[in-house]
Amino acid sequence: MTQSWRLPEGGAIDRSRPLAFDYDGTRYEGYAGDTLASALLANGVHLVARSFKYHRPRGIHSAGAEEPNALVQLARAARTEPNTRATVQELYDGIVAGSQNCWPSVRFDAGAIADAMSPILPAGFYYKTFMWPPTPKWWLKYERAIRRAAGMGRAPGVPDPDHYEHQYAHCDVLVIGGGPAGLAAARAAANAGARVIVCQQSPHFGGHLFGIDVGSIDDRPAADWVDGTIAELTERADVTLLSRTTAFGYYDDNLVGAIERLTDHLPSPPAHLPRQRMWMIRAKAVVLASGAIERGIAYANNDLPGTLLAGAALTYVKRYGVRLGTQAVVFANNDGAYGAALGLHEAGVRISAIVDVRQESQLGGALPARARATGLVLLPASVIARARGRLRVSSVDVVPRAGGAAKSFDCDVTAVSGGYSPAVHLFSQARGSLKYDPMTASFFPDASPWPIIPAGAVNGHFSLAEAIADGEAAGAAAVERAGLHITGSTPAPPTRRANPVAVEPFWAVASHHRRAKSFVDLQNDVTVADIALATREGYQAAEHLKRYTTLGMGTDQGKTSNVIGLALLGEQLGLSIPEVGTTTFRPPYTPVTLGAFPGHAQGPHVEPTRYTGMHAWHEEHGARLVNAGLWKRPHSYPRPGESEDAAANREAHNVRENVGIVDVSTLGKIELQGRDVPALLDRIYINRWDTLQIGRCRYGVMLREDGIVRDDGTTSRLDATHYLMTTTTANAVSIMQHIDRLLQIDWPELDVYATSVTEQWAAAALSGPKARKVLAQLVDIDVSNEAFPFLAVAACRARIANGDISARVFRISYSGELAYEIHVPSSQGRVVWEAVLDAGQAFGIMPYGTEAMNTLRVEKGHVVIGSEIDGRTTAADIGMEKLVNPTKWCIGKPLLTRPALNAPDRWQLVGLTAQRGAPMPRGAKLVADPDRATPNPTLGHVTSWCFSPNLDAWIALALLSGGRSRYGETLWAVSPLADAKVRVKVGPSCFIDPSGERLRG
Amino acid sequence: MMLIPCPYCGPRNQIEFTYGGDATLRRPAPDAPESAWVDYVYLRDNPCGPHDELWYHGAGCRSWFKVRRDTRTHQILESATIDPPQPADP
Secondary structure (H helix, E strand, C coil), X not given: CXXXXXXXXXXXXXXXXXXXXXXXXXXXXXXXXXXXXXXXXXXXCCEEEECCCCXXXXXXXXXXXXXXXXXXXXXECECCEEEEECCCCECCCCEEEEECCCCECCCCEHHHHHHHCHHHCCCCHHHHHCCCCCCHHHHHHHHHHHHHHHCCCCCCCCCCCCCEEEEEEEEEEEEECCCHHHHHHHHHHHHCCCCEXXXXXXXXXXXXXXXXXXXXXCCEEHHHHHHHHHHHHHHCCCXXXXXXXXXXXXXXXXXXXXXXXXXXXXXXXXXXXXXXXXXXXXXXXXXXXXXXXXXXXXXXXXXXXXXXXXXXXXXXXXXXXXXXXXXXXXXXXXXXXXXXXXXXHXXXXXXXXXXXXXXXXXXXXXXXXXXXXXXXXXXXXXXXXXXXXXXXXXXXXXEECCCCCCEEEECCEEEEECCEEECCHHHHHCCCCEEEECCCCEEEECCCCCCEEXXXXXXXXXXXXXXXXXXXXXXXXXXXXXXXXXXXXXXXXXXXXXXXXXXXXXXXXXXXXXXXXXXXECCCCEEHHHHHHHHHCCCCCHHHHHHHHCCCCCCCCCCCCHHHHHHHHHHHHCCCHHHHXXXXXXXXXXXXXXXXXXXXXCHHHCCXXXXXXXXXXXXXXXXXXXXXXXXXXXXXXXXXXXXXXXXXXXXXXXXXXXXXXXXXCCCEEEEEECCCHHHHHXXXXXXXXXXXXXXXXXXXXXXXXXXXXXXXXXXXXXECCEEEEEECCCCHHHHHHHHHHHHHHHCCCCCCEEEECCCCEEEEEEECCCHHHHXXXXXXXXXXXXXXXXXXXXXXXXXXXXXXXXXXXXXXXXXXXXXXXXXXXXXXXXXXXXXXXXXXXXXXXXXXXXHHHHHHHHHHCCCCECCCECCCCCCCCCCCHHHCCCCCCCCCCHHHHCHHHHCCCCEEEEEEEECCCCCCCCCCEEECCCCCCCCCCCCEEEEEEEEECCCCEXXXXXXXXXXXXXXXXXXXXXXXXXXXXXXXXXXXXXXXXXXXXXXXX | CCEEEECCCEEEEHHHCEEEEECCCCCCCCCXXXXXXXXXXXXXXXXXXXXXXXXXXXXXXXXXEEEXXXXXXXXXXXXXXXXXXXXXXX
């Protein structure tokens, strides 16, 4: 018979819709509206898990997101999810779940040996136990074994089949929590004309009212008030109600992250729906109506299955119609728990006793009176000293606080309440300070620099009427904080009643049983004794205690345990709780699936992809593409059967022999216009610019303020006041930003206008001895060496397949050959590229990629940002000291005179040739003797390398200590990572045509 | 994520901006002693409280502007355009 513990009637479940599910291999039945936890309890299953450290049997402890124990593995093939809280997982038909952290089964778990061994496993045991032999190597071995033993659940082994999306939203008032206070706040704000969003973490609005008949509002049942308010809010176009949505983090300026679960409750999620949607809500004001979380009391064996929070017991009885057991003991330090006692009693659970730590004189409240009138047994000034049982609680020993003989009470359910902790997490994340109220032993929100207004139980208003009044006041205050006009007067919040549930602070029952554990933090198996031990060992700050004992860590982040731990720490140290302080509340409030953070920004969508105007041609012609920043660039164009390396060598060789063309559209391009452009250039480049004539260009080097090389490139003077600067691909954005800063902040008096045109121009470099012959066929200007010499620039018309277009031609060479750059509007990139290839066909033209381009520049000794210019090199280090103009100031120049930047042992740019054919990998260290014992002094390192098809040798560029005085020396390039050890000869960095005859010819 | 009030575009998410450091720094004169340059390049105050700093709206209007931000709370107390020109160092 299934659901034998289901009450015959009652509860917010749909008894007409039975759902089958599977837990630990057994088939059960529940109803629509159940959580996995309530369905298990309806079938009498309390034991659902084993604890993290000691593998002790554990049951369902709460009825909400704060659950420390009932973490289960949902098995849905690729959708398997560990650490799912059974208390919030909605039941769906066919759900398959199981317990974690136990083997072979939850009833018999071999890991429970840890419990027997617990005397040698105190807090911090692994720091003490695994200290020998004292080398990190051994600790790493131990750690692996400890991790294996300690794991919680299994991560999915295959890619996530679901997708997640992001939603940005803006509102005047964001209400976090859809209970009575939150709904009242939302209604007040909406009535004042505010745009409102309400987040409710469970599927239903109404908070603790949902499915639980507590009190009435305006002479109506509370549930009617909830339904009416929801109906009213639903009608408004400017109110968004989000259920199954947890506000998990508060970030600067009222940005709240919330996660909406769309398909986690569906048996077969439709493909079109995202599994979860991450909301980023920018609110002008926030109302925090997050309620309060009940906490327990520590006593020996307070972790036995069947032990749960009193409020949770009431929830299971009322909302889910589950009779939790046959007889119960209620253990409390406040009036609230009596509601649970009465609810259990009404459901037919025999109440063996209500054990209350308070004195008889304190039990005058309405609920204790009702319990007494009902005939329930009250034991004032008493505590549970110990619970007994193996896989479920079977009895508890009760002793008077004043001391005396223990009396045993049989029970299979123990409902415990140690008071209520306001859910201040998001308020604290909003840098809000907390105020400790010693009477109720709770931290309440105090003041935040941001407009976040607490309302309801989180603000200390526990009664229904007060919570609603407080919500209305908070809603109106939020509207005002949002800067909206309010008609009429803002209602004042109700006065906070002192100690509304008559709590007497009480944390732990002193234990006289050495082997019996009293748990503070159930999820992390932290006991009262652990806290005492940590305090003795010197971990006396709240944050230290947390790290040493793991108190308050894990998926529940100590929602039910933190305050108890802090109180016990305070008791040990003789300090009050506010003196001890809290640990920091950090996002997320409850665990958030990692997949929700990237959303759709996954795989190719992590970053934008940039394509040049010629990209389609590259793809059609077999280019192998590589990423260059966000750009896709051709690495090489392998022919059928040809390797990439062979292709790059062929392409590089062809440039030196015939002619090649390479796509250089990714270069940063900045247009500069104005009378004072030369003045700007003089200040940002090390060389001189006021002498640059129209129709000429010049190479320049920029420094950082500290004198280190920042970027290089050419700038051309297109007209009297019109210049075009090129930057490296990598620095295109940062140089634009740099120039904007200089012009806007430092030198606003300069008449210069700058704008990036990187995207607007496609560029191709045509290089090789036959480049001029190709270009002559293409353009309408005289390109002879006399008319268009090295570093000349001209605007022209370029002939394309059907007509001609305007273009710019620059005689610049990166390869060291006779070379030209042709710039055309991006949309014309492909037609011009094809026109060049057509014109070059008779001259053996081949396209070449970045790999051949790299080979050509290494042969020529040209430096690149990131390899040779590595954030440490000066102009002198790369042999460009002569470029520094002595007659003018420029950025970075004043600090160039520092001695360390001019030391003779500076690492300087040199060329290396391998003595026996072998590559010298980038990063290889240069040493004099490769076999010398370590530490072997490093003289430098390889920065770029290639096989030179034109020299038929492996060559490299390197930065070498005192490099220019070492020409002719023989050194070793060693790279243990690449298993390389190569004898190299040091020489100048330029291997080909050092006098520049080719590029000037 | 901070909401930064660009004086030209209005409040925008922090991801649209780049931080530019202390807004009160002034580049020394070209002939200033090396120590002045070392101060300018390397030494920064790290105030606990209001800090005048530069931000660049790179994903918007490409303007640099000044912000006064409380480094303890990330609250932005005011923002302003760069002009009128800054007075020279005393």
